[in-house]
Amino acid sequence: MLQTLSTFDLLVVGCDVLVRQDSRYIVVNDRDIAITGNRIAAISPAEAIDRAQAREVIDASGLLAIPGLINCHTHAPMVLFRGLAEDVTIESWFNDYIWPLESNEEPEDIYWGALLAIAEMIQSGVTTFADHYFFCDQIAEAVTESGMRANIGWAVFGHEGERKLDQTVAFAQRWQGGAGGRITTWLAPHSPYLCDRNFLALTAQRARALNTGIHIHCSETHDQVALSLKQHGVTPPALLQQAGVLDVPVLLAHGIGLTPEDIAMLKDYDVAVAQCPKTYMKLAMGTAPVRAMREAGIVVGIGTDGVVSSNTLDVLEQMRLLALDQKQAARDSTTMPLQEVLAIAFAGGAAALHLPDIGELAEGKLADIALLRQDGAHLFPRYDAIANLVYSARAGDVDTVICDGKLLMRYGRLLTIDLPRVKAEIARRLQRLNQRVAEKRLATYPT
Numbered sequence: 001m002l003q004t005l006s007t008f009d010l011l012v013v014g015c016d017v018l019v020r021q022d023s024r025y026i027v028v029n030d031r032d033i034a035i036t037g038n039r040i041a042a043i044s045p046a047e048a049i050d051r052a053q054a055r056e057v058i059d060a061s062g063l064l065a066i067p068g069l070i071n072c073h074t075h076a077p078m079v080l081f082r083g084l085a086e087d088v089t090i091e092s093w094f095n096d097y098i099w100p101l102e103s104n105e106e107p108e109d110i111y112w113g114a115l116l117a118i119a120e121m122i123q124s125g126v127t128t129f130a131d132h133y134f135f136c137d138q139i140a141e142a143v144t145e146s147g148m149r150a151n152i153g154w155a156v157f158g159h160e161g162e163r164k165l166d167q168t169v170a171f172a173q174r175w176q177g178g179a180g181g182r183i184t185t186w187l188a189p190h191s192p193y194l195c196d197r198n199f200l201a202l203t204a205q206r207a208r209a210l211n212t213g214i215h216i217h218c219s220e221t222h223d224q225v226a227l228s229l230k231q232h233g234v235t236p237p238a239l240l241q242q243a244g245v246l247d248v249p250v251l252l253a254h255g256i257g258l259t260p261e262d263i264a265m266l267k268d269y270d271v272a273v274a275q276c277p278k279t280y281m282k283l284a285m286g287t288a289p290v291r292a293m294r295e296a297g298i299v300v301g302i303g304t305d306g307v308v309s310s311n312t313l314d315v316l317e318q319m320r321l322l323a324l325d326q327k328q329a330a331r332d333s334t335t336m337p338l339q340e341v342l343a344i345a346f347a348g349g350a351a352a353l354h355l356p357d358i359g360e361l362a363e364g365k366l367a368d369i370a371l372l373r374q375d376g377a378h379l380f381p382r383y384d385a386i387a388n389l390v391y392s393a394r395a396g397d398v399d400t401v402i403c404d405g406k407l408l409m410r411y412g413r414l415l416t417i418d419l420p421r422v423k424a425e426i427a428r429r430l431q432r433l434n435q436r437v438a439e440k441r442l443a444t445y446p447t
């Protein structure tokens with residue numbers, strides 16, 4: 001049989017594309033996106049590329065192509081507990097719900113939980129997530145099978161000791177560069193309030209030896225900052241600095257309580273801050289000084305946090321809430337304009353995870369693409385496609401998702417995850433998983 005050699009593996013035809021030009025995001029219309037291997041080979045005016053040159057063609061007419069969304073901070077398998085801790089204080093959220101519930105988890109639960117979370121993220125246009133959780137081999141397996149991209153850190157508490165820390169280090173070594181390069185691993189001490197200075201210093205030492213980064217919760221509330229000042233005489237970021245944590249790339253989750261002095265200090269380090277505003281509003285934690293961080297040059301990205309606080313893994317929703325929360329807190333409707341929201345979501349997310357080849361649709365970048373329908377009543381008229389994306393689009397508008405050049409969802413159908421099976425596997429575990437025995441909790445939130 002005569003074999004013809006295809007120039008492109010995938011050709012996405014006839015879509016609008018969100019691109020960055022001279023530091024501004026714009027939408028260009030009627031384009032074809034050609035993909036070879038795991039990278040974007042060309043973005044050309046529609047029909048400039050001969051369809052016969054492609055092994056597979058995706059009809060994307062009417063769709064908007066955006067870079068695959070980046071979830072910079074989550075605890076993916078917490079989907080297992082969705083809706084179990086509502087309308088409670090942050091102390092009760094940790095001590096009466098999360099840590100007793102998490103003591104029920106077994107490795108296989110995490111595998112199925114991760115798959116459910118990944119299915120939800122793919123359906124929401126997310127192609128990369130930074131996970132901070134336990135039993136990470138199972139998460140890495142779910143990432144491998146599903147085709148997603150992930151930065152994974154095995155969460156560890158100071159009271160678990162050096163041996164446990166080294167088990168998390170071994171995980172990081174085992175999976176660094178895994179799944180054909182789609183997995184990166186960082187270390188993930190829980191927080192300065194549950195890891196003392198010595199433990200943080202040990203973690204920093206291990207991260208330096210591995211040449212990897214650290215993903216950690218920090219200054220999540222103003223109360224945590226007050227407690228740190230009382231116990232250690234310094235703020236949580238200053239404690240991280242003293243322990244050497246800031247000598248490696250660091251991703252801080254939340255930073256609501258960052259002081260002007262913290263920001264002035266952090267800007268000289270390789271530090272990024274993940275923002276998950278839905279959690280902050282839900283647990284009444286306050287609003288992070290995002291404007292001050294950005295003005296100081298600190299990288300900011302968007303996360304969803306775990307589903308027990310945010311209820312969804314929907315990055316579009318978090319983008320919208322970030323803008324709204326920042327405007328409201330500043331009493332300034334001009335703050336956090338559309339361009340800045342996109343810069344945080346895409347360029348910020350890529351920089352926060354040290355993955356410079358994601359977060360932008362351009363020749364040579366990794367082919368991580370979400371294609372959104374634009375035909376819903378809520379998206380018409382389309383005077384401003386970017387305003388529609390930030391303030392009107394819904395996760396349900398996501399139609400087709402490509403990660404690392406491979407289709408993960410086509411025309412609304414998941415291709416790599418058997419969602420009914422995942423739900424059935426989780427359903428039969430729920431009764432065991434939702435028991436809450438206070439004495440079994442993994443840790444205690446300090447007050």
Ligand SMILES: [Zn+2]
Pocket residue numbers: 073074075132217253305306
């Ligand atoms: Zn978190």
